[in-house]
Amino acid sequence: MADEYREELETERTMRDQFMAHHAESPFVAGRVYGFHGLAYFPIDLTFRVTAHLERRDPPPEAYLRTSADGQAVMRYLGDLNFKIGPRALQLRVYHAGEGVGTQVFVPFRDSTSGTESYGPGRYLTLEMNEADEYDLDFNRAINPYCAYTDSFECPFPPVENDLPVPIRAGEKVWSDERNPATPQTAVRSLHSVPAPKPAAQRRPAPSGRQAPKPKATPRKGSRSIPVKGAARSPSRRRR
DSSP states (O other): HHHHHHHHHHHHHHHHHHHHHHOTTHHHHHOOOOOOOOBBBOOGGGGEEEEEEEOOOOSSOOEEEEBBTTTTTEEEEEEEEEEEETTTTEEEEEEEEOOSSSTTTEEEEEEEBBBTTTTTTTEEEEEEEOOTTEEEEEEGGOOOGGGOOEEEOOOOOOGGGBBSSSHHHHHHOOOGGOOSSSSHHHHHHHHTSSOOOOOOOOOOOTTSEEEOOOOOOOTTOOOOOOSSOOSSSSEEEOOO
8 A cells, every 4th residue: 555655646746747847837837937857855754644634613714824925815714634743733724715626625834844945935735625524634745835936926825823843854845945935924025125127228319310229129137927827736826
């Protein structure tokens, strides 16, 4: 069984690499992030695959998660997943993102590897809801939000209640040390600290009888194309 699980997980990761490298809705393709070389993961560890029970909120209240663009993502707070890693009892809030996602629920989290080995603002797990409220919570399937790779996408951050006080060395690692803010707060501050482009220098009028030459189009350093469509397979969305 363990071998079958590992093979299944490796196949999923290979397919995810193919999506990231070639699909039009990949953050690397849509955001024109060059140099994709495959996502990095912690070694597969069955310690971080646990059974969790969902304690539902009835009715589920509306929740507002801060985003990487300093906005708010409106979701429904469905309840709390209760589980253990080793002897430690832990809890994570579960959210539903609304129409278009069906029965899929969203579990954003941070842990004590965030900002060093894993992406500082947090990672995501997704689950399919069931009537029994028992879930296979597999941190080996944790993924980065799209804003870990490019500022072209806006991503919801985990609430403080989903900061786990333990290291989760499972799932996806940080993509780049240069794109690894320590916390959600520093991610938003770094986005706001990007300097505005300098105004264009004024041109002197051409001498009478001569036509002024047309300026050559020069791409601004650091500029990027904004994708037309939103993100796929992630609660991240294209920035407007």
